Amino acid sequence: MTSPVRVRFAPSPTGHLHVGHVRTALYNFLLARGRGGAYVLRIEDTDTERSTTESRRGIIEALDWLGLEWDEGPEKGGPYAPYLQSGRYEEFRAAARRLWDEGHAYPCFCTTEELDAEREEARHEGEAYVYSGRCRDLDRDEVERRLADGEPYALRFRVPPGRTSWVEPTSRGMVAFENAGLGDFVIWRRPSIDGGHPLYNFTVAVDDIAMRITHVLRGDDHISNTPRQVLIYHALGAEPPSFVHLPMILGPDRQKLSKRHGATALDEFRRQGYLPEGLVNYLALLGWSEGEDRELYSLAELIESFSLERLNKTAAVFDYDKCRHINGEQLKALPAEERARRALPYLRGAGAVPAELEPDTDGWPRLVEIIEQIADRVKLLSEYTFYVRPFYHAPTEYEEKAVKKVLGKSGARERLERGRAALAEADGFTHDALESAFRELAAELEVGLGKLIQPLRVALTGDRVGIGLFETAELLGREAALERIEHCLSFMDSHDLGA
RNA sequence: GGCCCCAUCGUCCAGUGGUUAGGACACCGCCCUUUCACGGCGGCGACACGAGUUCGAAUCUCGUUGGGGUCACCA
Numbered sequence: 001m002t003s004p005v006r007v008r009f010a011p012s013p014t015g016h017l018h019v020g021h022v023r024t025a026l027y028n029f030l031l032a033r034g035r036g037g038a039y040v041l042r043i044e045d046t047d048t049e050r051s052t053t054e055s056r057r058g059i060i061e062a063l064d065w066l067g068l069e070w071d072e073g074p075e076k077g078g079p080y081a082p083y084l085q086s087g088r089y090e091e092f093r094a095a096a097r098r099l100w101d102e103g104h105a106y107p108c109f110c111t112t113e114e115l116d117a118e119r120e121e122a123r124h125e126g127e128a129y130v131y132s133g134r135c136r137d138l139d140r141d142e143v144e145r146r147l148a149d150g151e152p153y154a155l156r157f158r159v160p161p162g163r164t165s166w167v168e169p170t171s172r173g174m175v176a177f178e179n180a181g182l183g184d185f186v187i188w189r190r191p192s193i194d195g196g197h198p199l200y201n202f203t204v205a206v207d208d209i210a211m212r213i214t215h216v217l218r219g220d221d222h223i224s225n226t227p228r229q230v231l232i233y234h235a236l237g238a239e240p241p242s243f244v245h246l247p248m249i250l251g252p253d254r255q256k257l258s259k260r261h262g263a264t265a266l267d268e269f270r271r272q273g274y275l276p277e278g279l280v281n282y283l284a285l286l287g288w289s290e291g292e293d294r295e296l297y298s299l300a301e302l303i304e305s306f307s308l309e310r311l312n313k314t315a316a317v318f319d320y321d322k323c324r325h326i327n328g329e330q331l332k333a334l335p336a337e338e339r340a341r342r343a344l345p346y347l348r349g350a351g352a353v354p355a356e357l358e359p360d361t362d363g364w365p366r367l368v369e370i371i372e373q374i375a376d377r378v379k380l381l382s383e384y385t386f387y388v389r390p391f392y393h394a395p396t397e398y399e400e401k402a403v404k405k406v407l408g409k410s411g412a413r414e415r416l417e418r419g420r421a422a423l424a425e426a427d428g429f430t431h432d433a434l435e436s437a438f439r440e441l442a443a444e445l446e447v448g449l450g451k452l453i454q455p456l457r458v459a460l461t462g463d464r465v466g467i468g469l470f471e472t473a474e475l476l477g478r479e480a481a482l483e484r485i486e487h488c489l490s491f492m493d494s495h496d497l498g499a
Numbered sequence: 500g501g502c503c504c505c506a507u508c509g510u511c512c513a514g515u516g517g518u519u520a521g522g523a524c525a526c527c528g529c530c531c532u533u534u535c536a537c538g539g540c541g542g543c544g545a546c547a548c549g550a551g552u553u554c555g556a557a558u559c560u561c562g563u564u565g566g567g568g569u570c571a572c573c574a
Contacts (some may be wrong), residue, residue, distance in 0.1 A: 012573085014574075016572085046573095047573055125500085126500040127501055129570060130570085178502080181572095186572045196572075200574050201574095208513045220505090220568060247504090250567075254566065255567085291512095292522090293513065293522040312512080314512085318510095322523075325524055442533095451535045465534060
C-alpha cells in the first residue's frame with residue numbers, strides 16, 4: 001500500500017503548459033508526495049524540429065509558480081539523469097539495436113509515397129490504417145544487400161500475434177487491445193539507426209525503464225499508445241509500470257479543451273489573477289474527489305487526501321465560474337498582508353497604485369488596510385485594481401449609472417453639501433466619528449442613511465460600488481475627501497444635476 | 500468508419516442493492532445592509548433508453564443510443 005513510488009511528468013517542450021498538463025503534473029506530484037516517492041520531471045524533446053528552449057523554460061517556470069517542485073529533473077539533476085530526453089540518444093540507439101538483433105524489430109524500406117498510398121487506401125475503405133507488413137518478412141539476403149547499398153530505412157517493431165492488456169489500479173481495471181489492430185509501428189526514423197531519430201512509443205518506454213518509473217499517470221488520450229509501449233517493455237524484458245489514464249478535460253462544448261474555449265494556457269490564468277493555490281485546488285477536483293462534500297484543499301491537504309482509488313473516469317468540462325469561485329475561497333484564506341503582496345504586481349501593472357510602492361515602505365500599511373477592507377469582494381487578484389484605484393487617484397469622471405441614479409436624483413446636491421459640512425466639522429476623521437455624525441445628520445434631514453452616503457461615495461470614488469463609505473473617507477483623509485467633494489459639486493453644477 | 504474509453508441536476512462531484520437521490524458552481528427569490536460583495540434561508544434542477552438478475556435496482560449483466568479519445572517515420 002505504501003510501496004515506494006516513482007512517477008514522472010513528461011511534457012514535450014513544444015508549446016505552453018495547458019491546464020490539462022497542469023492537472024497531470026499535479027496528480028503525479030500528489031501521488032509521489034503522498035506515498036513518499038519521487039516525482040521526476042522529464043522533458044521529451046526528441047522531436048528536434050518542434051522543441052524549443054523557450055517552451056522548456058516556460059514549462060519549468062510555470063511548474064515553479066504552481067509549487068509543484070520536482071525531486072529529479074532539469075536544473076536539479078538526480079540519479080537517473082539525463083532528464084532531457086535528447087540526452088539519452090545513445091541509450092535509445094543501443095536499445096533499438098538490441099531489439100533489431102533479437103528479431104523484435106526489422107528495417108522497413110517502404111517509401112513515404114508507398115506508405116501514403118497504403119493510408120489512402122485504408123481511408124478509402126473506411127478502415128483504420130495498419131501498416132501492411134510489406135517489409136516484415138523480407139529475404140535475409142535482400143535485406144543485407146539493400147542495407148549494403150545504403151538504402152534508407154526505418155526500424156519497425158514486430159508486433160506479435162495475440163492481445164495486449166494491462167490493469168489500471170483504479171476503477172477502470174483491465175484494458176485490452178487486439179495486437180492485429182496495432183500494426184508494426186516505427187520506432188526509429190529514416191534514414192537509418194545511425195542517422196535517424198527514435199520515436200515516441202519507443203523512447204517513452206526506454207526512458208521509463210531507465211528511470212525506474214513505477215506509475216505512469218497521463219491523459220486518457222494515451223490509452224491507444226499504451227499497448228505498443230507494453231509490447232516494448234516485454235521485448236526489452238522489463239516489467240511494465242502501472243498505467244493510470246486520467247479523464248480528459250473538455251471545453252463547454254464537450255470538445256477537447258483548446259484555445260477556442262478561452263484561457264487554457266497556464267500563463268493566461270496567471271495573468272488573469274489566479275492564485276496557484278486556487279488553480280491547483282480547482283484542478284485537483286476535476287477528476288478526483290475524496291468522497292465527501294469537501295472541496296477546499298491546500299496543497300498539503302491534497303497530498304494527504306489524494307489516492308488513485310478515488311480517481312474518476314468521466315471526462316470533465318472545465319467550468320470557469322467554479323474555478324474562479326474556488327480561487328476566491330483560496331484568496332479569502334490568505335491574510336491581508338499576503339493578499340496585498342500578491343496583488344501588488346497587478347495593481348502596479350494597471351497603474352492603480354504608484355509604481356514605486358513596495359512592501360514594507362511608508363505607504364505599505366495603508367495599502368494593506370485597503371486590501372483588508374476590500375475583504376472578499378474579489379475573487380481574482382486582478383480585480384483589486386477597481387477597488388484600490390480611488391485611494392490613489394481622484395476620480396476624473398463619474399460612472400454613468402452613478403451619475404444617473406445618484407448624482408442626478410433631486411436633492412442630491414443639497415445632501416452632498418450637507419455631507420461635506422459634516423465631514424469638514426467632524427470631531428476626528430475616523431470611521432466611528434464619521435458614522436455618528438452622519439447618523440445624526442440623517443435623522444435631522446429625515447432621510448435614510450443611504451441617501452446621504454450614496455452621493456458622497458460617488459464624489460469620493462467615482463462609482464456606486466466600493467468598500468464602506470466611512471472606511472473610504474478615513475483612508476482618504478479629510479483634505480482629499482473635501483477636495484473631491486468640491487470637484488463633484490462643480491461637476492454637478494456644470495451638468496445641471498441633483499437640484 | 501475501425502479500435503478504445505466513458506455515461507447521476509446546465510457544470511463539477513457524493514452515492515457501490517432498500518436514501519424524500521446529497522453537496523458545490525451557476526441561476527432565481529427572500530433576509531441582512533450605506534452601495535457592491537460576504538453571509539443566512541429557500542427555490543429551480545439529474546439517475547440516457549431497453550431488456551434481464553433480484554423481494555427490491557442510480558448501484559450488477561447485456562444491448563441500444565449518446566459523448567469523447569485515437570488511428571504518423573509528432574509527442
